[in-house]
Amino acid sequence: AQKVTQAQTEISVVEKEDVTLDCVYETRDTTYYLFWYKQPPSGELVFLIRRNSFDEQNEISGRYSWNFQKSTSSFNFTITASQVVDSAVYFCALSGMNTGFQKLVFGTGTRLLVSP
Amino acid sequence: GAGVSQTPSNKVTEKGKYVELRCDPISGHTALYWYRQSLGQGPEFLIYFQGTGAADDSGLPNDRFFAVRPEGSVSTLKIQRTERGDSAVYLCASSERQGMNTEAFFGQGTRLTVV
Numbered sequence: 702a703q704k705v706t707q708a709q710t711e712i713s714v715v716e717k718e719d720v721t722l723d724c725v726y727e728t729r730d731t732t733y734y735l736f737w738y739k740q741p742p743s744g745e746l747v748f749l750i751r752r753n754s755f756d757e758q759n760e761i762s763g764r765y766s767w768n769f770q771k772s773t774s775s776f777n778f779t780i781t782a783s784q785v786v787d788s789a790v791y792f793c794a795l796s797g798m799n800t801g802f803q804k805l806v807f808g809t810g811t812r813l814l815v816s817p
Numbered sequence: 818g819a820g821v822s823q824t825p826s827n828k829v830t831e832k833g834k835y836v837e838l839r840c841d842p843i844s845g846h847t848a849l850y851w852y853r854q855s856l857g858q859g860p861e862f863l864i865y866f867q868g869t870g871a872a873d874d875s876g877l878p879n880d881r882f883f884a885v886r887p888e889g890s891v892s893t894l895k896i897q898r899t900e901r902g903d904s905a906v907y908l909c910a911s912s913e914r915q916g917m918n919t920e921a922f923f924g925q926g927t928r929l930t931v932v
Contacts, residue, residue: 705859734832738923745820746860746923792859803850803873805921807859 705795707808714783722778722791722811730797737777739788745814781817818894823909823922829930838894842911849892852908860908899931
């Protein structure tokens with residue numbers, strides 16, 4: 702079975718602080734993909750990143766960075782110098798070969814509140 | 818349009834009624850997905866279309882739920898004899914190629930409330 706755990710239900714920070722959102726996953730697949738999505742109050746899920754299981758290289762995109770560690774089954778997301786516009790619910794998700802790449806299994810999300 | 822469009826944005830219906838939710842994917846996207854998001858939860862997979870056919874409907878909770886995509890573009894999710902437990906946001910997504918290992922784009926969802 703596949704499972705994604707986002708233990709942090711809600712995080713509150715003040716603007717310009719760095720914040721890390723945790724994601725731990727479980728899968729028996731050797732080939733899988735990990736994702737992060739942002740869901741602002743408008744409700745639309747916005748794709749942020751996709752990472753396949755064979756690529757453990759960390760990635761940085763502007764203020765966003767991702768740390769993928771297969772040894773701990775984690776795919777954490779860090780926002781540097783947070784801004785009010787970063788306030789949203791962030792979801793980590795997983796898709797794997799055996800259950801089909803057409804399905805995403807989502808975590809329960811972490812609500813990030815950035816105050817000015 | 819530029820993105821995935823879902824209509825209506827909000828739907829309130831009485832228990833026992835029939836509802837249809839519509840999804841207009843991005844033009845040219847062959848793959849279409851429906852997810853359901855209950856309050857405080859992550860989205861859960863319902864069904865996946867590749868072209869006109871439902872390639873995977875394993876997420877549909879029971880036979881009251883049905884979805885079609887007759888011309889390989891617009892899709893309609895149909896719920897019969899609605900129950901209060903069906904209240905959720907129904908999200909649609911589309912992608913250019915098969916599988917969510919490619920980038921999928923989500924609509925803003927239809928919020929269904931069954932009273």
